[in-house]
Amino acid sequence: MTEFSLHRALPVAEVPEWHFDTDVVVIGFGAAGACAAIEAAEAGARVTLFERNSGSGGASALSGGEIYIGGGGGTDAQRAAGFEDTTEALAAYLKAAGGPCADEAKCDLYAQHSLAHYNWLKAQGVPYRGNYLPGKHIEPVDDSTLIWSGSEAAEPFCDIATPAPRGHVIQHAGWGGGRPLVDILEARTRDLGVEIVTDARAIALIADGERIVGAVLRIDNANHFVKASKGVVLATGGFVFNEEMRRKYCPETFKLSDPIGDKDDGTGILLGMGAGGDAIHMEQFFTTCPWTMPEPHAYGVFVNVAGQRFINEDCYHGRVSRYAVDQPGGKVYLLLDCAHFSQPLDIANMRIAGTGETWAEVEAELEMPEGTLSATMEFYNRHAREGRDPLFGKRQPILTPLEEGPFVALELDFHDSYFSFFTLGGLRTNIDGEVLDREGAPIAGLFAAGRCTSGLPAWGHGYSSGLSLADCTFFGRRAGAKAAQT
Ligand SMILES: Cc1cc2nc3c(=O)[nH]c(=O)nc-3n(C[C@H](O)[C@H](O)[C@H](O)COP(=O)(O)OP(=O)(O)OC[C@H]3O[C@@H](n4cnc5c(N)ncnc54)[C@H](O)[C@@H]3O)c2cc1C
Structure with missing residues (x-):
């Protein structure tokens, strides 16, 4: 046989x-x-x-049915929202997003034909409401079309390609388009x-x-x-x-x-x-962990088990999560102050690992060496007050000092939290x-x-x-x- x-x-x-x-x-x-x-x-x-x-x-x-589209002067949804997306900017972003693995020929071709592809999808019958939903969203919870779905407005991408929102979501109420x-x-x-x-x-x-x-x-x-x-x-x-x-x-x-x-x-x-x-x-x-939900958590600061930041947290949640998984010790912490803390999503399975009236108390509860996390937050807050992040280039409005106690550290354990x-x-x-x-x-x-x-x-x-x-x-x-x- x-x-x-x-x-x-x-x-x-x-x-x-x-x-x-x-x-x-x-x-x-x-x-x-x-x-x-x-x-x-x-x-x-x-x-x-x-x-x-x-x-x-x-x-x-x-999936969410969200498709990355732009270039050519912008889709109807982009233009209506005031974004004149260029083919060059889309190609440059795609190559930056592909990093060392980017297939430049595919990036260039897709950038040239992305707008036509959007029209093709519409011609197949895929509906788009055509509106823009500002803010940071994993997927729209309503039937909105256009969202920021990557790291376009964050460093280093914003210096490489003129930012524009490019996530186009099929008209469909809620997640699961x-x-x-x-x-x-x-x-x-x-x-x-x-x-x-x-x-x-x-x-x-x-x-x-x-x-x-x-x-x-x-x-x-x-x-x-x-x-x-x-x-x-x-x-x-x-x-x-x-x-x-x-x-x-x-x-x-x-x-x-x-x-x-x-x-x-x-x-x-x-x-x-x-x-x-x-x-x-x-x-x-x-990979991603839904750490930007509830939305105030997007203003948090990540540190690894040594109390050190490792990324500008204003970039795409999946990019932050992917860098998080590179950190030693099997977990990272999302630091929040009273002004930005809400109960995390059950599905995320992020637990409160430390609290305190000062960042030094949080550091002690996490059993980090004295002067690690507390120094990180002193440095971060001092510059955030001036609207700067000299280490990673995080930008306002997500860049904001976390100085209203009590403070909390949420633990994202790679194995137990939802990555x-x-x-x-x-x-x-x-x-x-x-x-x-x-x-x-x-x-x-x-x-x-x-x-x-x-x-x-x-x-x-x-x-x-x-x-x-x-x-x-x-x-x-x-x-x-x-x-x-x-
Ligand atoms: C929850 C979730 C949300 C997501 N949201 C988004 C999003 O909004 N936007 C986005 O860009 N990406 C999203 N993704 C990723 C994206 O959905 C997938 O990467 C993409 O759909 C893969 O499409 P595909 O056609 O290659 O494979 P699939 O859609 O998986 O199709 C492959 C098909 O091949 C069949 N098949 C496999 N082996 C055989 C075989 N031997 N013989 C016959 N048939 C076979 C399978 O049964 C399957 O039906 C999401 C993924 C998930 C899981």
């Missing part, structure tokens, strides 16, 4: 019969797969989409005649020499051989729930306890690697979604998009909300279009 492996493509000579014959096979029905299928079908290809769950969704449907987003994309795939097969799990690719020509799908407990005359698009999500892969490629995540996503078992990455694809930035992950996380590394692809081998050459017939690839959200320390869905939807479209052309 033929053995199938994620790690080795099946030679076409071993295929006993074809159960499906199509042009483009898309594997995975989240945002990336849906967009790939739409573009491939629009280009006239016969498209068959296989999803192992009983319906569309994946992590995309669990991902489900309606995927529903709209699914409806579009059906209108275009994409053949959709659910409860179908990809277990191997099929190769004819160097070229990928199909896939093996497990359906109703039987193997089905699928011929793809133009190409296979992998859109299977990340690997946050595959402990073996995390141990091998992303061991830092074992400090944390709350992976988020759907099944995210890395299948697509393994299939791509098995066909000769390169996987890059596999150590990168997004949600998902992986960012994956297959190396070019701007057309072609999977590249270790020499950088495309593997014929093999495409990938979304979190089974490394894309716009390449660096955990620079992640901004909306970058993943921007990448999935835009480069999903590119992969589908290119596969259909082949």
Whole structure:
């Protein structure tokens, strides 16, 4: 009996019969797969989409549905709020957010076409109310469109790119706009005649020499051989729930306890690697703890177990959280004064670790050496009163002295507090979604998009909300279009 492996493509000579014959096979029905299928079908290809769950969704449907968009003079929502966002500023921000892992070609291309992509999303039926919601929000609790969703207005980003809010959220009351987003994309795939097969799990690719020509799908407990005359698009999500892969490629995540996503078992990455694809930035992950809620907590100061600050706390909550996880000692503290303290969210599981009438008393309760935390806060408050943060460049209005006792230190324990996380590394692809081998050459017939690839959200320390869905939807479209052309 033929053995199938994620790690080795099946030679076409071993295929006993074809159960499906199509042009483009898309594997995975989240945002990336849906967009790939739409573009491939629009280009006239016969498209068959296989999803192992009983319906569309994946992590995309669990998400906030927020997409990072801007440039080109600004979207309607940006312009109405007075932000004339430029393509250059968007490209510069994307590259800074990608840090050492940035794919400059993808950043430039997305910046050039982001506005058109927004119009494309609207043309698929994705609704946007068009208004701006100022302030710091993880997601709007109402149906607002535009929020600050990254570190645009904070150092060093504000010195690199003119700041503008770019988080565009589907019109949807409350959190969880991902489900309606995927529903709209699914409806579009059906209108275009994409053949959709659910409860179908990809277990191997099929190769004819160097070229990928199909896939093996497990359906109703039987193997089905699928011929793809133009190409296979992998859109299977990340690997946050595959402990073996995390141990091998992303061991830092074992400090944390709350992976988020759907099944995210890395299948697509393994299939791509098995066909000769390169996987890059596999150590990168997004994490956040909801420490900016309730909102006054956003004015707090973070210190590590040595009583030292480590970041300007006015940047994106996920960037602060990611730097926090780098600190020694397994925990950090969020310092607040009486004017800014409220009961933390239950879900955050942050406990009060120390209180005092002075910062020196808090320092003693935390059993830190004398003159550590107290000196940090004396230095911070003295300069905050003058509107300066000489160490990290935190800016007003978030920069404010914390001098109204009693004082409190909330403990964020990496293991016990709620640090949600998902992986960012994956297959190396070019701007057309072609999977590249270790020499950088495309593997014929093999495409990938979304979190089974490394894309716009390449660096955990620079992640901004909306970058993943921007990448999935835009480069999903590119992969589908290119596969259909082949
Ligand atoms: C709670 C939460 C909130 C988030 N909010 C946002 C946000 O607002 N904005 C943002 O940009 N990002 C957000 N993210 C991140 C973002 O949702 C994901 O990174 C993104 O949706 C991944 O999309 P994808 O299409 O690559 O994968 P997915 O949406 O996970 O889709 C992959 C699909 O492939 C299927 N599949 C996997 N393996 C196989 C196989 N072998 N055979 C067949 N099918 C298979 C899966 O079942 C799944 O349906 C959020 C994530 C979470 C968990």
